[in-house]
Amino acid sequence: MRRVRYEANGGPEVLFTEEAPAPLPGPGQLLVRVEAAGVTLPSVLHVREGPSPTPLAGEVVGIVGAAGAGTGFTPGTRVAGMCLQDAYAEFVLLERSQAAPVPEHARAAEVVALVRSGPIARGVCTAGLVGRGESVLVTAAAGATGALVVQLAKAAGAERVVAAVSSTAKTAFAFGCGADEVITYDRMPPPEPVDVVLDGVGGGLLDPATRSLRRGGRLVAFARGGGCLHTRQLVARNASVTGFQMAALARDKPALFACWRDELWDWHRSGVLHAPVHAELPLAEAAAAHELVESRRNHGKVVLTASERT
Helix, strand or coil: CEEEECCCCCCHHHCEEEECCCCCCCCCEEEEEEEEEECCHHHHHHHHHCCCCCCCCEEEEEEEEEECCCCCCCCCCEEEEEECCCCCECEEEEEHHHEEECCCCCCHHHHHHHHCHHHHHHHHHHHCCCCCCCEEEECCCCCHHHHHHHHHHHHCCCCEEEEEECCHHHHHHHHHCCCCEEEEHHHCCCCCCEEEEEECCCHHHHHHHHCCEEEEEEEEECCCCCCCCCHHHHHHHCCEEEECCHHHHHHHCHHHHHHHHHHHHHHHHHCCCCCCEEEEEEHHHHHHHHHHHHCCCCCCEEEEECCCCC
């Protein structure tokens, strides 16, 4: 089988494709013939920053080829989940705890765009207590997760959703996801304050994000980039801040995670939720996929395709 790896940290150019034997599933594992795999910003940053080369992780969707003891799955089942190593490959191993059946009707790229980002977007809106008639600011609104956050905030009844993006080139895309207003980061905070900020950027953007809140407002921080909050900004606004991580919720409350996941597929099937895909590239073009994500030029999910369904 083909798989993508790297031997030294660096930019997208360090990725290479190699031939390797297909892995064998052990107890609690599934061997999956991959249709598509997602490219995540954490994986892109890990390739560049280290600490050392490790097999690449990512969301995958495909067909179970073989199942280890105790999985409860049978060959031929279509599944998706987070693959923790060697996700950029024609065959991968999925842990039973990471795998879930997915609808036959859904396109592989859309499944990849939803399987991780969908529950994150659902959890972020829930953590922010987004309610009917409220105003919401969403940062990183043109990314794979942010685009879904915009849609779910509108579905929750938000009257005004402000999408914050890195460049004006992403304006039309953000409006297409349902945003009522679109601003670039250099124009934050927006002229009119908001009830809720859902921040997927962090870092230096946390301060203007906090200053975007009206009195009694709420900020949800879910960015990998971290950052520091000035508590005086919270105190002056009687505002609150909540941190959210999907992996922690999935580990601590698996039943709730499964409920959210099923709910998202229902919304996708009914047309309430659209999973935007920016590009679908073959495994051999993994470097180009990483360059797209690292440069922040993508509008939605970047996906690597490994095989066609039969």
